[in-house]
Amino acid sequence: MVDLKLNHSVQNGSGFMLIPLDHEEFRRQGHMMIDFLADYYQNIEIYPFHSQVEPDYLPARSNGSIANFLGEMLCTGFNTVGFNWIASPAATELESIVMDWLAKMLKLPSSFHFSGGGGGVIHASTCEAFLCTLTAIREKKLSVIGRENLDKLVVYCSDQTHFSLKKSVQIAGISPENFRPIVTTKSDSFQLCPESLRLAIILDLEAGLVPLYLCCTVGTTSSTAVDPLGPLCDVAKEYGIWVHVDAAYAGGACICPEFRHFLDGVEGANSFSFNAHKWFLTTLDCCCLWVKDPSALTNALSTNPEILNNKATESKQVVDYKDWQMALSRRFRALKLWLVLCSYGITRLRDFVQGHVKLAKHSEWLLAGDKKLGSPSVIPNDEDFNEFNRNLLESINASGGARMVYAVVGGVYVIWLAVGATFFEYRHVNKAFKLVQDHANALLCTYWKH
Amino acid sequence: MVDLKLNHSVQNGSGFMLIPLDHEEFRRQGHMMIDFLADYYQNIEIYPFHSQVEPDYLPARSNGSIANFLGEMLCTGFNTVGFNWIASPAATELESIVMDWLAKMLKLPSSFHFSGGGGGVIHASTCEAFLCTLTAIREKKLSVIGRENLDKLVVYCSDQTHFSLKKSVQIAGISPENFRPIVTTKSDSFQLCPESLRLAIILDLEAGLVPLYLCCTVGTTSSTAVDPLGPLCDVAKEYGIWVHVDAAYAGGACICPEFRHFLDGVEGANSFSFNAHKWFLTTLDCCCLWVKDPSALTNALSTNPEILNNKATESKQVVDYKDWQMALSRRFRALKLWLVLCSYGITRLRDFVQGHVKLAKHSEWLLAGDKKLGSPSVIPNDEDFNEFNRNLLESINASGGARMVYAVVGGVYVIWLAVGATFFEYRHVNKAFKLVQDHANALLCTYWKH
Incomplete structure (x- = not known):
């Protein structure tokens, strides 16, 4: 494997500065990666056809220091189609490892880690994360109350929630009439108010409807509002509602100690997602989703036809990511995220976010x-x-x-x-x-x- | 723009041979692309922020000769997030152009071309193509018969159909009990029999159910069966059923005159898809979907929040691909497909497919x-x-x-x-x-x- 040393941070007037796309460093590393892949194609016949590894082979081996673009090049160069563990143990295990790393960086409660019974997966978009979690709880609920009640299911959010939730609700077959964007106000800083949520739920129950899903947002798109996760999860819990926390752009910032409090209360949620492709130095597509109960996803999304039978799946000791997502085939997206984490490390990633926050404050200062x-x-x-x-x-x-x-x-x-x-x-x-x-x-x- | 001359085909014993991943050619072109992107990052400030173009600006300008990997590098390097036309006119128009080119190469009827009122889009997977077309007809049907009848909708296919259809049906909220994989037999070469389809439909109608969607396959995964499109579309038409033709791996081969007959009858279908990432020299993800009636898709999948308002969309003269797919954001996948088409051209692509068919016949000959x-x-x-x-x-x-x-x-x-x-x-x-x-x-x- 190539060993790429990173050399793209500089001292400037405002202190340490990461330059993740320095053009000369990009040129140097890009050429090295091209040679690595050309050598790989040249010698492709010496590699074994079949994975020779056992589950959990990877945790002891991970290291490296190259970043997103190089990760995408490797992803394309290898063209791994890792729908289940056996199709690509490396793609599967690296993704699980990276998602646990990130969960630790974000101080997500252990119930979201693989090691704590939960787990993470990389989706293409927040829409996919919404759709899969909606499908998970929809199927669970319908198995109790009967499929004929699908048109009674209700989804809650605030009027600041990203419109991709509405789109996902449409695709999941939930009635558009049962989509409840609850009104927020400037006096509440456009946060979703727990008592407004409770009122909406009570009204729906009185109308014979079935509360299903609540989306809370950390960092709304229009107003940068942060919904109060703890109190909202408390209300949702009373009524057996699945809570998803969407921190699409702001989630990455929560690796900084001074911003972590925005996630306070996430321990009461069922799922949490943020887009590394927004503010975390990766390119489209890289939406990180964690769930506490992977079986809710896999019960709703798994397909196990004869053609995919294999001993690893039968052992139930491996993750088959096709059952955690919409499609079957999947790109090896974990590569780019892994390279970003390895190359920059938590300190530089924090510096990167903090640098942008300083710039935002600077523009506020100019305006004032x-x-x-x-x-x-x-x-x-x-x-x-x-x-x-x-x-x-x-x-x-x-x-x-x-x-x-x-x-x-x-x-x-x-x-x-x-x-x-x-x-x-x-x-x-x-x-x-x-x-x-x-x-x-x-x-x-x-x-x-x- | 770089001008990359291709030089990766050789004469060998069996005639002309395309070597799409020749390692030395890969090395040469890869280095050129790295320099191109490094120069782009170096000079990034000289480019305008805002698109300066009008709708339909691109058709007169397209040319080039570099292929998939380079396309993916460009896609990552630019990181275009072209959810609608205004966000990236180039990504949108290039995709429309490439999809019309491909439609012509496959001799799809003009009703599937943009120029004929239809149109094409690149999805991540066949699952997404299934899900979006299912959602389109589901919403259309429910608007007539009422949402409370969602659990009456029925989806038909053969027992050879790829299991991703079953998964998509699950996600779309259609009852698993109304998923009808119709039994095929060896004596019918595992093709879906039109009379068996008719019988299943009649039984469902008698049971008070609502036939919705039929998936026909050109090249089934397990048995390489080709369903008889014409007769199946005729039956479906009688009952107002949406017909999707899934030619995931085999579709690409239909650019060869001797295999085009496998698509005979596709003119009766509502949608057609094939995966360029299977047998068409592109990497994951690149599922090409065409529909005759784009409004069926956009009516079910569009979201037009305030934040995305723009004059181009209001003019109704442009394609906003976010309304043709599951998610909002989308990678610039058309680049790699465009580069493949431009670099190799239809003659070499045909040679490539025909070369593989010869290899398959050779293995058959060895076996016999x-x-x-x-x-x-x-x-x-x-x-x-x-x-x-x-x-x-x-x-x-x-x-x-x-x-x-x-x-x-x-x-x-x-x-x-x-x-x-x-x-x-x-x-x-x-x-x-x-x-x-x-x-x-x-x-x-x-x-x-x-």
Whole structure:
């Protein structure tokens, strides 16, 4: 195996800085990986056809120091189709190991670790994580109350929840009428209120419906709200509802001690997911899902046709990931995640997240220091305020100098500056803010002229 | 853009031979791609943030000549998240173009082309293609008969159909009791018989159930059966059933004129899929799905939250692929398929498939030439025959000289030698056959001793 030494962090004005896509380091390592794979193809006939290993062979052997892109190259180069353990013991065991590592980094309770009876799997997307957990509890519930009651099942979330939940609910065959996005308010920081949840559940029960699933979010897309996991799980538990915690973009940040409290209460949930492909230095697709009760997934999703019979599966000592996900075939996604974890380690990954949080705070500081932009009162009334922001965003994006997006939160049109991209630095924030200032000032002039 | 000339085909004893993974060519092109991407990262700030193009900008510009691995490297290197047109016009338009190209290569009727009102999309797996088409027709049907009838919907297929259909039916919330794998027989070459289908439908209607979906297969996994598409579509049409044609591994071969007849009758189907990642020189994941009526998909799968509002979508002139698939985010999979098509062209792709078919015929010829292996009568009775084959397979795989699998077809235990791998040549078939002969002879000796 190639031994790639990493050399892509620098000291700069603001302290230690990880440069995960330094172009010269990328070039050096990329060429080494190409040679590694070319040698592999050249000598492919010397490798055995059949896995020669026993379950649990891998934990004692893992090490390495190369990252995401190289992981994807290996994934493509090997083209492993690891639907079950026997098809690729390495792909299966590496994934289980990496998911336990990550669970430890996030301080997830041991009930989510393989070693504690739970376990993790890498899905393609949060949609898949939603769909599979919805299917798991739907089948469990219907086996008790009868399939004819499928149209009585209810799914809860807040009105800030990502719309992919609604899509997954649709695909799972649950009635769109029984999808309950509960209203949140600015005074509650757009968090889902446990008492509102309880009220919704009681009303549904009175109407003869069956509460099934609750999605709590750590870091909503539009409003960055963090739902209070502990109290929400308490309510859900009373009514036998499956709780999924979706921390799609924010989850990765919880490896930092100062942000871990956002996950407080996750011990009461049934499943938890975050997307390493968002803020964790991996590329699409890499959604990490943990469940406390893998049998809920495998009971609903397993298929064991004759053609896949094998002694490893019969031994019940191995994980067959095809029964933890939607499809049967699966890419060896654990490779890239493993390489990211090995290459950077928890300290550098924390530095990376903390660096972005500093950039976000810097942009907040810039905004607060601008008298005009900091006070909405420069715009005559609320309606004009939204109109102003809409025009401002269009003007900024049309300039080509930056690309920003918007959200409507509590009726207010908000412009977003996302600072989670790998290449982002202070100078980019400064440049983006200058752009906002210039376009806002130009627009304000036209406003006051009218 | 890099200009990579291809140089990986050779003349050999059996004529022209494409070597899609020649290690030295891989090395040369891989290094060029690394430099291309390193230069891209080095100069990333000179590129505009925002797409500057109008819908349909791409058809006039496509060209290139590099293949799958390089496509995956580009896909990872750019990490495009093209859920809708505006997020990545290039990813969207290239996918539409490539799917129309492929539709033409397969001579699919124009009703499956974008230009004919249909269209194609790249999914991760056949499971996803099943699930999305099932969801499409399920929602359409329930909007007519009412959601409370979900447990009455019936899905038909043959007992040879790939088990991923059963899994998709489970996930879609359709009752497992209403999954109808219709029995096939050896005398029918394991094809699904149209009259058996009709009988099953009539029985279900009499029981008050609702026929919904039929899956026909071109090339079943265990028995390589090809269902008679025309007559099956005729029966389905009478009862308003959605017909999906699954040609997972065999579909690619239908670009050859001599195999195209396997798709005869596909014009009566509603959707068609094949996996380019099986026998079409791309790696996981690349399932190509075409539908005649994209609105059936988009009506069931679309989500249009405020945050994704954009003028392109509002114009209704663009494809938003998030509404054609399970998840929202999607990898730029079209790149690798586009590079494969451009690099090899239809002639070389046909040569590639035809080369494998010749290898399969060669192994058939070797088998027929062996008096013992060619006549099952050397084994006392049917039961022993299955037992013999089971022991033979175990002995072959344990030797490490080859990796074969098995299927039970019509009660008979069959050993498979799959010859679709990229590196397969005549010498591998000869070696594998010698291995089978040696192990069979050794095993026969122990049999006759008892």
